[in-house]
Amino acid sequence: MKAASFDYARPRDLGEATRLLAQAAGAAKALAGGQSLGPMLNLRLARPALLVDIARLESLHAIADGGDHWLIGAGVTHARLEDASGALPGAEMLCHVAHGIAYRAVRNRGTVGGSLAHADPAADWPLALAALDATAEIAGPKFARRTPVAALMTGAFTTVLADDELIVSVAVPKASPQARWGYYKFCRKPGEFPDASAAVVLDPARKVARLYAGALDGPPQALPALAAAAAAGTVPSLDDIEAALAPVARGLDDIDRRLHAVAVQRALKQAIAR
Amino acid sequence: MTTIDLTVNGRSVTAAVEPRQHLADFLREHLRLTGTHLGCEHGVCGACTIEMDGMPARSCIAFAAACDGMSLRTIEGFDEDPLMAELREAFSAEHALQCGFCTPGMLVTAHDIVQRLPDADEKRIRLELAGNLCRCTGYAGIVNAIKRVLAARKAGRTASAAVAAPAAAPFVPFAAAASAPAAATPPAFARASAGEPGLAAAKAGWTELVESFVVRRPPAEVWRILGDLPMIAACLPGAELDEHDARNVKGRMRVKVGPIAAAFAGAATIERDEARMAGTVRGAGSDGATGSRTRGEVEYALQADGAGATRVAVTIRYSLQGALAQFSRSNVARDLARRLIGQFAANLDARLDPGRAAAPGPAAPGEGLDLGRLVWAWIKDRLARLFGRNV
């Protein structure tokens, strides 16, 4: 359980970081909190030639009020968001989700950007930030771009990020005071990756209704028809949810499909009752 | 070697470390601070928990080279800490340890719980302890020890009045604006239409995956093409043929899943039933780098799908063993297999119909399936065409 050899670099700024990644042409990996990469290095599943340590880049650490959204730096840790409870009006869901990720010792190091880039199908941020309609700001050595978080992940552990691109921040739209949200996970043990998960945001003021199912084979999947029904005040039956899941959540056996349907229904009930 | 300067238990330390050395090994082997224990070495058990810049963290998945300038506190650094003295006393009184292996990590975590959550009840204590495993005590003693310290501290301060949360107004139903959620599926997959999935685990420990795709050529032609092994290998991202005859192939397959890069070398035998236009490929392979092994079979059958088109139904069954399997839940391999089929179908289609714009071009030989890159290449290609130059 010891990592294979790699070189280590700690760039001073984002530009140097993306340049180092570009020079390595796929042989380098960014290191943020190391809470996903560390285990993979120790298991020797990942064997990059170079680690580019971005954990202490100041420009990735800001939490800023952008008016109609909160700007969360990619290097912000889960623990910082957990502790921001009460300080992020319109984005309370972030604190709730952060609190439920892994364990405090992991949350103290693990980052939002690392979670999105790692793209574990069962991870919390790809699901929660898709439901929140967040936008990721991405920087490469030559130019920057934006992508909805819902379109960032293309498969298990796979994203649209190029080897030399880094997530810089995510912009999370602020919800109105009338907004409701729900977030439900089935975990065998607290802090473990869930077997099924779901996130929903219903905001009457913005006419937003977004519902996503997570912990599937690949990326979280949108369930827009169920979201609209929930906005109109109807919690769909488990059978209806299963029917809506069938085309987007392929490969599930009967038990898995039911588990996901229950997660979706409980998230919706939370939202409507909250 | 990287030179680091850091503070450990209040003492300045300068050391030259190999970047790959994890922090716990550095503490134990370089500084001889063997109070930090190692259980799982991948972040799960909590035995290695220490304080990094004042906050508990796993030292097994941190690297010493990345700790330059940090201040660390291991269990040895708590000797003079008054709260830790209370916890030690309570752990002893409540029988919160037996073999002691988990104890350093438990104490560092307990210290954090008492400091951060002075009002924690038993439920919260148990939740906060979920990241520290103990094989001896059954946790009751540990939970009681932390409760004892919290209660003693509480007795020493005035109780904080509980603030009732304001009651939320009831939910008001509304009509959601129709918004097309961003497609999370890359464009190339739209045409690899998949059939109803079947997931009956045919053999114990094996995963089964049923998919299908349509090729716009008549069955007889597709049947012939599917007998062309070099062509198949060229369409399968990451595949390389080493040697083959009509029934046997030897080759390699590279897959890239996020930071994992595996290169399986293996062999397979092929059976083709001309009359039914159906075939089976059975094979096995292993990847030295990740120490993973896989065995699997692919069944395929052709059927006419309207005029001049063929539906190829594919059933894949496989088992995965070794580090890769240990790491990934079964759905990850399933997702990968499904994307490989989608990519294969798109590449096959592009080859059969070179006039049309290819979907994300076939991966260069030897390059594994890396969807991020493929989709990016595709977007760049589109932009280049739009602006008539290379982006």
Ligand SMILES: Cc1cc2nc3c(=O)[nH]c(=O)nc-3n(C[C@H](O)[C@H](O)[C@H](O)COP(=O)(O)OP(=O)(O)OC[C@H]3O[C@@H](n4cnc5c(N)ncnc54)[C@H](O)[C@@H]3O)c2cc1C
């Ligand atoms: C025991 C344990 C339990 C866990 N349980 C959960 C859980 O229940 N839910 C959950 O969601 N997560 C869980 N995690 C994962 C945790 O949330 C990680 O923090 C997160 O997945 C990765 O963040 P990181 O900052 O540690 O990234 P790293 O491990 O440093 O990096 C992960 C990957 O992302 C890349 N990367 C990092 N930052 C960026 C960036 N800014 N731009 C582009 N690429 C980047 C890296 O190159 C690497 O490939 C768990 C982890 C552990 C160890």
Ligand code: FES
């Ligand atoms: S040894 Fe570090 S968490 Fe298990």
Ligand code: FES
């Ligand atoms: S006391 Fe033995 S593992 Fe906890």
